[in-house]
Amino acid sequence: MAAFALEDVCVKAASVTLPVAQILLIFGLGGALLFALKALYNRESLFSPDVVSRPMRWRVLFEIVGRLFYVLAIALTPLSSATVILQATPLVVVAGAALVFGEHVSWSRWGAILLGLLGVIIIIRPGSESFSGLSVLAVLGMIGFAGRDLASRAAPRSLSPFILGLYGFLSVAIAGALYAIWEQRAFIWPDSNNALYLSAAVLSGVAAYYGLMKAMRTGEVSAVTPFRYTRLLFGIGFGVLWFGEQLSLAMIIGSGMIVISGLSILYKREE
Numbered sequence: 001m002a003a004f005a006l007e008d009v010c011v012k013a014a015s016v017t018l019p020v021a022q023i024l025l026i027f028g029l030g031g032a033l034l035f036a037l038k039a040l041y042n043r044e045s046l047f048s049p050d051v052v053s054r055p056m057r058w059r060v061l062f063e064i065v066g067r068l069f070y071v072l073a074i075a076l077t078p079l080s081s082a083t084v085i086l087q088a089t090p091l092v093v094v095a096g097a098a099l100v101f102g103e104h105v106s107w108s109r110w111g112a113i114l115l116g117l118l119g120v121i122i123i124i125r126p127g128s129e130s131f132s133g134l135s136v137l138a139v140l141g142m143i144g145f146a147g148r149d150l151a152s153r154a155a156p157r158s159l160s161p162f163i164l165g166l167y168g169f170l171s172v173a174i175a176g177a178l179y180a181i182w183e184q185r186a187f188i189w190p191d192s193n194n195a196l197y198l199s200a201a202v203l204s205g206v207a208a209y210y211g212l213m214k215a216m217r218t219g220e221v222s223a224v225t226p227f228r229y230t231r232l233l234f235g236i237g238f239g240v241l242w243f244g245e246q247l248s249l250a251m252i253i254g255s256g257m258i259v260i261s262g263l264s265i266l267y268k269r270e271e
Contacts, residue, residue: 001227003208005234008074008083009242010201014194015075019185024071024176030202031169039162050156051167059151063171066144068179073138078245083235084123084255085138090228090262091116092146100150112264119257122250161213229259
């Protein structure tokens with residue numbers, strides 16, 4: 001989670017001067033290259049019929065949506081608020097699992113989900129003077145990541161984490177190419193600082209992705225998942241200390257509601 005937060009910091013820092021589309025392209029291709037090299041080292045085939053299965057096609061689509069809108073969110077809005085909104089992803093995944101896969105969700109867990117989503121609304125504060133329509137970017141990114149996680153559950157088991165990582169990062173590059181066509185902004189040759197930011201973003205992003213996959217596959221989900229909320233602490237900390245952002249009372253209350261609802265869902269699943 002610390003590596004994910006560092007990735008966000010580097011992307012936000014690079015977005016000050018570089019086009020978002022260019023950042024997505026470089027980040028996506030760099031991560032895809034590292035995962036491809038690791039897969040080849042393990043003597044894995046980079047392409048198989050399972051790669052173009054329906055769940056994988058949905059996974060690519062949701063990855064594009066999630067990455068594009070979330071990167072736009074951290075580039076155009078405070079890092080702390082975008083990170084907090086992202087923490088609602090597990091809640092949407094649980095709700096989606098009930099609607100898509102027919103998993104049983106008790107009324108108490110539905111109540112916890114609604115509590116977390118209410119926390120997101122409190123953070124965004126629609127209708128207030130401080131409301132920014134750009135906050136919706138983080139919500140769209142969060143929905144995209146939730147859809148990706150749901151599609152990953154249905155992905156063929158024959159695909160290793162490295163192959164999933166390869167096509168996940170290729171999806172980021174596709175998002176960058178599509179946004180470049182829409183934005184029509186000329187790319188800029190990165191200076192030494194931006195080159196460092198982009199390199200750090202790729203390395204931390206790959207390390208974070210691999211670390212999360214390793215933890216989820218080797219540890220108990222109920223034991224690992226609560227630690228995902230530490231990304232909120234790292235994201236807020238980087239936002240305050242690095243970018244000088246300030247926390248509002250609404251953000252503190254909303255983030256608390258999201259964390260409480262997520263941990264409540266995990267507790268009720270263990271009962």
